[in-house]
Amino acid sequence: MIRANSDRIGFGKVREEFALSPGFPSAVLAEAERAATRSHGGHRDATDLPLVTIDPPGAKDLDQAMAVERRGTGFRVHYAIADLGSFVAPDGALDREVRGRGQTIYLPDGKIPLHPPVLSEGVASLLPGQVTPAALWTLDCDADGALEQAHVRRALVRSRARYDYDGVDAALRNGTAPPSLAVLPEIGRLRRERAVERGAVELALPDQEVAADGDGWRLALRPRSEVDAWNAEISLLTGMAAAKLMLDAGVGVLRTLPDPESGAVKWLRRSARSLGIAWPGHVDAAELLAGLDPDRPEALALFMDATRLLRGAGYTVFDGNHPELATHAGIAAPYAHVTAPLRRLVDRFGTEICLAVDAGEEVPDWVREALPGLPEVMAGSDTLANKVDKACLDQVEAWVLHDRVGQEFDAIVLRSEGNSAEVFLTDPPVVAKCANADLPEGETIRVRLTQADAEARKVVFERA
Template identity: 75%
Template sequence: MVSRAAGPDFGGIRAEFELPVRFPESVLDEAARAVAAGPLGDRVDATDLPLVTVDPPGAKDLDQAMLVTRSGDEFVVHYAIADLGAFVPPGGALDREVRRRGQTLYLPDGNVPLHPTVLSEGAASLLPDQVRPAALWTLRCSADGELTSAHVRRALVRSRERLDYETVRAMVDGGTVHPSLAALPALGRLRREHAVARGAVELALPDQEVEPDGRGGWRLTLRPRSEVDAWNAEVSLLTGMAAASMMLSAGVGVLRTLPAAQDGAVRWLRRSAHSLGIEWPRSVDVAELLSGLDPSRPEALALFMDATRLLRGAAYTAFDGAEPELSTHAGLAAEYAHVTAPLRRLVDRYGTEVCLALCADEPVPAWVREALPELPGVMAASDALAGRVERACLDQVEAWVLAERVGQEFDAVVLRAEGASAEVFVPDPPVIAKCANEDPVGDLPDDLPEGGTVRVRLVRADAKARKVTFERVKEASFRE
């Protein structure tokens, strides 16, 4: 693996994408004044709720804290969301800067935060044992997991403990659950069942991640999606659906939308499943099929990659007065709004302010309504930038990790094939890259078998260009 001396940081990517290095002094001064003044607005004292956070290890920008209980025949979710409206004066230097940035960008050697860290990792973050301002959602679900009521209000909260996904998963595997999450497994499973019944498309693709290798460089890891990840996500989705319902009822807000996949895309996916040897009865829809696949199987991994074609065209839809042309997110098979990650995503602050006003039976603030038309464009641009930066970082580390292994052979799974070229996944190290079907002697098939396992040779690992390329080789070449 590459040492830090050979290319340890991602400065080239930061320069290429012109990522901001620091906040302007006027922004930092305004943030410091906001922290010194304390949170704005009247708030209920909810510090008695034993909330906990569940985030990746080491995270400091903690957007959410939860308490999930069962009371009689219903589930009760208390979900506290960091309240940036308590610290960001509308129209000020800080407000203008975060509207320019759009969202936090995550790079392996450090983030480019949406807000100054005095807020995102300090006064606004739901850190343990600290009293913090929050938008506190109370969500009630019936015994079968259906949402029956939702309400949000401004509150003061205090998280009791910072947990991470691995810790919670170990608890569950060991037969215990943190008291504040006692009902999360039951509710999470019910919500997953509802998602499949609605037709939500869930792709159980593992996350390709970058982490320090302990020797001054970087390594690639693969983190499978666990049940705990899914349950945690279901609480966030439940909140976003409740928020969307409020906005649509009031005729004002901003939604996360996705158009339905064209019939041709589903037919194409059926052909792909057939070619992969995956049985797909006509009576089974896409959501049910995907939910029943084993993500550790190569053919399932390939079909999940193919199914990403069904999820193209996501956008933000703002509306005020007129009914939006598109109000649903086809991937979730539901109406949905982003309101649960305001430390990291600009649009969530505005969605939260809309819901707070509606629940308090107050007018939506004028500064929120004035900003709504601009939000879709701002978020589309920042989403695109975030995607390019993430892909560039992964490409960079793939090239670093493989730089000394050109000429070596690996086993690979064909994820997506197009004639004599393909996108392949090499499990060790976990790399996704292009592969050509080079066959100078003419004894290999013309195409690469999607979902199949093939032997490939690394022919390029260019750290400067951030390019990795493989070619298919005869399996006999590594058995002889």
Template identity: 65%
Template structure:
């Protein structure tokens, strides 16, 4: 192993800089202990007969979703169990107050800052294998094309039978030994991917960095996305789209929204593709062009970076009575609501409660109604914090890894150029950074985006988490 590619240190400074809490208040822990000891509240149907399985990153304990897919007529039936925090969290109590303040779980390489006490999020409320747990159980009936025909959600007791990770399921799919509960996931997942492209959903194929603990330090790696990862995501998206439909029909809810790109932005992306030498067939949508790119191609990386321009302005839209002014998510190309990760994200518990009430034919609880107007701001704040912490951790590891390599040269792909500065991707070690281009007017008449340049590392400072390259 290349020891020069390992960074050493801890993330305590990042935690302190962003004011991340290191413990829960005593009343919150006490309520969690009482909730676990008392068991889940409320009536629910027993669906422990469904052989659900979970698919999560290796070692995960906060398991929000469990799945079972079966044939239903000439289509499919998906059972999708979501952890039910409503069985443990008392509205207005200490836990509820604290999780509204935190907003979501923050993940750092050396451990998470959980939204809920781990006695719940990694214990009684988690869909751990072999544990009977309360859930909001979605039943989604789909036609032969994978489109929803009917859907509902109810409170249930469930039991996951197995805990898998993406790599192990992908290996089983490739070997033809997929677990029966998800044997149809490849077929359904591909149908849903095709449907997403037809709708105009945008999926950007940008390098995804990750940090791995190794030899007492940290190293950077590219997060590979398996086909199972994409198929699994499609089931979550499908559930969120069904939840949004329930909310819109009932006239109450909280949507994840994104305004449509402007004509100017779409035209700009087409010009960018032309400059990068990427074909844009007549009549093809941006979704179709982006889906057809080779993720490893430098030009494809640059176009995907440019396509982020089409995804600006994401937010949350709460409504109760009057229809929302914006009711769709342009990146998904459909109405969508977060309901599948309540252990890790505040808004999902409230969205789930709306859907449970609608399907049961009862009034949405008053405490949910009262909370809706404040949730968009709370979520946007916590989303912003999570993104900053994630970037700071990556910047820290990049600086650690490169600290002793100032002056060395690296090959880098130009993702976006703006004047004399560029955002670049260095494949080895996988680093995203800024570069001074030192443009030559005669040589640089054409775009530098999508080109591979030779860069020299001019700065790598662990104290400021700043790295900088310059064109040689």
């Protein structure tokens, strides 16, 4: 098993609780090693494209690389996605292993990878300077950022440079950004405008992050930056293009979310009124949420309540028919997962469908045969990933606060139901329960820490 630095307390108990092991059977490792030496003569040469990657610091499993350029009055996006179909043989030992895993599970002190590192952090990753097989999307958009046409084919690519979000932001500000990123802000903003027009729901909630801190860990709060949002819009653009290819061909696997029940929208309107947020009748939820300042406590509270609009996501498989549910309500359009195949199983199958359809070929039988089982595999791995992520956050919150029981803190009331509320501390950034309190959402109050149990991973506050 992966172990934390011997001088730092780690997350072994979380791994043990959820039976997580990063190791792979010897037959799987041997097959991955053989696949790593495979040649890719059928791929066209696209190594001249000035692609770059944007990923969190330290990431080695790089799924996407992009280059954005002007095309007349519009834009052309070159988006290269790691081509796992060129490495994973159908129904081999490796294929069977990753179908059982579903996705990569991330912990603060390591990860449980979907694929062996020789692939996911090596020859299949879009590392800078390395010639790598990819599914290369060409996405043409008009002057308003609307998609006009999309194509995908297998190609050999070479990333020029690796950036993180802060690095892109700094490069754009000081004028050192490469040409491939120079117009990213423009198309990113246009795509976001189109999303609001469609009715896409964007929740600008900051991310809780766990970072190493000497012998232990600390919590940090990372607001979603504009670069984050622009990068996500390119991925969403690709996913929507993939969904259209699948729907036009009558075969595929979509990421879907049903429209929220009317009661959820009514609840959100009541919450907005109680928080003092004006919501004109002609404005829909997407437009309202997009216009809120995420730094204001009442906006954070409404964002938390708006998560009610995004419940029930799943995968919809279809073959020879049009699915009854074909859209993702949060995106307000049909959408498919195809941009993270190193880390998510379903993306490899979605990509194979798109490659076949765009080439005018039949979708391979092994892909069609696998489709019915994908929703269950992905649902199970999604549940596991969410549980592990919550357990790690809960663990670090308890570690950070264990010697501060009895102290008081400022907290924002995010959600209040009955005699229990969910509150958000900004220093340290903690989301926890506040017991025996009927509290007004969106208000900043004083709370007292009554429990920080590292063994139970439980933190509880009460109103001071």
